[in-house]
Amino acid sequence: MNVPGDARSLTGDLDAAYASCRRIAAEHGRTYYLATTLLSPERRRAVHALYAFARMVDDIVDHADNPARVLDPRDGAQHSRIAGRRAPARLTETSPAQHLDLVEKQLRLALEHGDLDTTDPRRHQIITAAADTITRYDIAHTHLWTFLDAMRMDVPGTATHRTRYATMSELREYMRGSAAAIGLQLLPVLGTVVSVTEAEPAAAALGEAFQLTNFLRDVAEDLDRDRVYLPADELTAFGVDEAHLRACHHRGHTDAPLRRALAHLIAVNRDIYRQAVPGIALLAPRVRPAITTAAILYAEILDRIEAADYQVFTTRATVPRRRRILVAAKGFTTPGGHR
Known part of the structure; x- marks a missing residue:
């Protein structure tokens, strides 16, 4: 500079x-x-x-x-x-x-x-x-430009702007820039025991897993911004469309069809975590406790959504501070965990 x-x-x-x-x-x-x-x-x-x-x-x-x-x-x-x-x-x-x-x-x-x-x-x-x-x-640098391109998709007036996603494939294409690219940016910082290229698929998947968790937690907030990040075809399979989503939001209550749809998407999300977590072993040993901690705590947001009976319009799912500290403390006792 x-x-x-x-x-x-x-x-x-x-x-x-x-x-x-x-x-x-x-x-x-x-x-x-x-x-x-x-x-x-x-x-x-x-x-x-x-x-x-x-x-x-x-x-x-x-x-x-x-x-x-x-x-x-x-x-x-x-x-x-x-x-x-x-x-x-x-x-x-x-x-x-x-x-x-x-x-x-x-x-x-x-x-x-x-x-x-x-x-x-x-x-x-x-x-x-x-x-x-x-x-x-x-x-x-391409990871930064890919990220910025995805962010432009959220901005009205841009050529790529969109606020709805018809399929999971469409949503994952968006997450390739908004989330996977973040995982790819982090790889050189964290270090790997294999080539960076070999570690990239799992890193990208973990970024996607985190992002989808955010979407499931923040349904109400996104609706308030006129955005729906839950794939339309996945919702339709359970009898839910955008009007249904908005009606639940207005009532502040998740009904049975939406509850089933969210349960399904949480299962999809957990499957992405299952694909990503084995990739932590490809990282440098000293950083594995940190990434394991992040993965455990973020995945537990899904548990909190379930524990709240999927009431995403009235409760923002968070992992309690005591639980976060306990998981992090365990990371410190894991070989390689350190300040």
Whole structure:
């Protein structure tokens, strides 16, 4: 990065950038953040940087009604207050699609020329840390562009915009960029005992498993944003269509047909976890406890949905803090688990 100052100030700026990313991960990705405590400090902050970058992009997409807003790492928990903030005046006229284009341009500049064209200090820190991680671990740039392309699918006005998915195949094509690409970005950071290419299918599958869990947990939130990430044909098989979904949302009650549909999709989700989890053995031994912890805790969200009788419109399924700590603690006692 071309940042004014001597080598000491450059290091300080980079440390501050990574610290901002750590705060974002701690506020918004509690399960992932807890799992990263099992990684070495260098790997840990690299994962925080990639998470913060993805979160920043997701934040732009999820608040298209206020496209100039950029996530504030200093106040991530105060969601309603963040929504009222705006980025510097020169960005306030941009559409969500233009905003994503600008993020991609800035990341490309940082990666290709060591320069970052932004006056927004929050964005500067996130992209600075992400670009340093991508360069340091030689992460293929195509994974970043694939991710950004998938995010554009969520933005009205883009050529690829869509808010409904007819089949699981269509949804998995979206998840190839929104989730699998994240798993592929992480592989060089985590390290493997086989070639990266050999480890990629399982890493991609684990990213998809996490994403589908999110979709099952966040049905109500997505409907409020006029999005349906549950495949239409899978729902139709149980007598559920979008009107049915919306009626259940309006009543705040999951009825029998939708309960059966969600049970089926949870089974599909668990099958993806079964395909992905054996791939953890392909990772470097020292990172396996962290990824195992993340996989266990995220999969348990499905258990919580079931325990709440699939009432996804009134209860947001979460794994209790005590349980998260217990699983993470077990990771510390596993050979290779360490801070």
